Amino acid sequence: MLKLGGVLVCLLIVAMDVAAGILGIQAEVAQNKVKHLRLWIFECRDPSHDAFKLALGAAALLTLAHVLANLLGGCRCVCSQEEFQRASPNTQLSVACLIFTWIILAVGLSTLVIGILSNNKSRASCGFTHHHFLSIGGILCFVHGLFSVAYYVSATAASDDQK
Numbered sequence: 001m002l003k004l005g006g007v008l009v010c011l012l013i014v015a016m017d018v019a020a021g022i023l024g025i026q027a028e029v030a031q032n033k034v035k036h037l038r039l040w041i042f043e044c045r046d047p048s049h050d051a052f053k054l055a056l057g058a059a060a061l062l063t064l065a066h067v068l069a070n071l072l073g074g075c076r077c078v079c080s081q082e083e084f085q086r087a088s089p090n091t092q093l094s095v096a097c098l099i100f101t102w103i104i105l106a107v108g109l110s111t112l113v114i115g116i117l118s119n120n121k122s123r124a125s126c127g128f129t130h131h132h133f134l135s136i137g138g139i140l141c142f143v144h145g146l147f148s149v150a151y152y153v154s155a156t157a158a159s160d161d162q163k
């Protein structure tokens with residue numbers, strides 16, 4: 001039963017991250033459908049409410065998947081490099097995956113937030129072109145799913161090693 005629960009948690013994390021990635025890419029498509037005027041590196045465009053909603057959903061799902069993976073994966077406390085080198089391979093892998101998930105969350109969420117802010121209703125923007133932030137955020141959601149599942153599995157295996 002415990003293994004079935006672990007599989008369900010992994011599937012839930014992957015499903016949330018995949019859904020966030022798809023929403024991020026769809027937000028990019030919706031953003032590209034609004035009218036815009038481009039002159040060299042400058043661009044004026046109207047905000048897209050659909051892109052705003054889709055990107056907001058992607059950011060929420062990415063954050064929720066990250067919280068779920070970290071809460072259910074547990075905490076691998078490694079305080080020094082010596083302790084890290086003496087730790088089991090499962091603990092080392094879980095710490096590495098945890099660090100990568102936080103980095104991917106920071107970059108992915110930042111790109112999605114930039115896309116959300118550029119599609120805010122109250123601002124029609126003119127300035128330098130800011131292309132592909134939403135699709136980059138969407139792709140990072142997929143990568144986040146891979147590292148989150150790797151973290152959950154390795155953290156669970158590391159906690160089983162300690163028993």
